[in-house]
Amino acid sequence: MDADKTAWEQRSLVRVVPPVEPRKLAKVPFVELADGRLQGVVSSGSDIERVYVSSIDAGSHALSCSTNNNRPCGALHGYACKHIHLLAGEAVVQYGLDRVARYLRVEVPTGDDLMRHLKGSPTRTPAAVVFSRFLRHLAYLEVADSTEPLAELHWFPAMGAVR
Template structure:
């Protein structure tokens, strides 16, 4: 790195892409397009202390939903549960329909819902890594604002 490097290359922060629309984080506090899946954390509708880790594979559209301690969702009977529907809806708010559809490799026509175009089946997927990333993101919310480097983010350099 030299003095002529762009400012973002010498900071321990990267530019965050703004959501397509503002999101309410109560129902789906974490959503990402990563590891070949649309995945995230969805709050339980019945128990404030429970969350579900939901995911849809990009190529096969296989899906999974389980609690953060790997208990399967009771709503996975023959198709996506309400947690997966909420995950897809919030991903569209966060990233836009075109980007999510492109990532999942599906064509969505005018007036069609993306969730209806996914034809995968239930396939167990690891939840621990997604939940761990969610907890790490929560921890960053508590880091005081600073222009000083954040040591655990040194690998961005």
């Protein structure tokens, strides 16, 4: 191995930051802090074939929830639906209350409930991007462990390459 390169630069694998607490993935299989939102995929409580894409915007705390085929959640009326509550709860388990609150730009006293401090109103945010990212993460679960490069990531430029 080249002495000037770290181990992660030699393979297609980077260590993932572990969750603050272990998560149960059945209800909220995907949660992320990305694109200026807390967003993720939440399983339907009534239909095993339906999932909801829910999000909370950072700063404005606007709330969005719709099915994976962009039909609005019937329970999002001026206040957060159960899908958004589940998403927020799992985000706190995954990232910790301080990190989620900081990302959403809200003051939450230690030990308090994040949702009590969010006063956003419902908005429509397209579900396709978040749902596609979720499906991509599922596909990576089927890739066998390897230190070999992944073909679909070969377009990334080499670190330190000079042109």
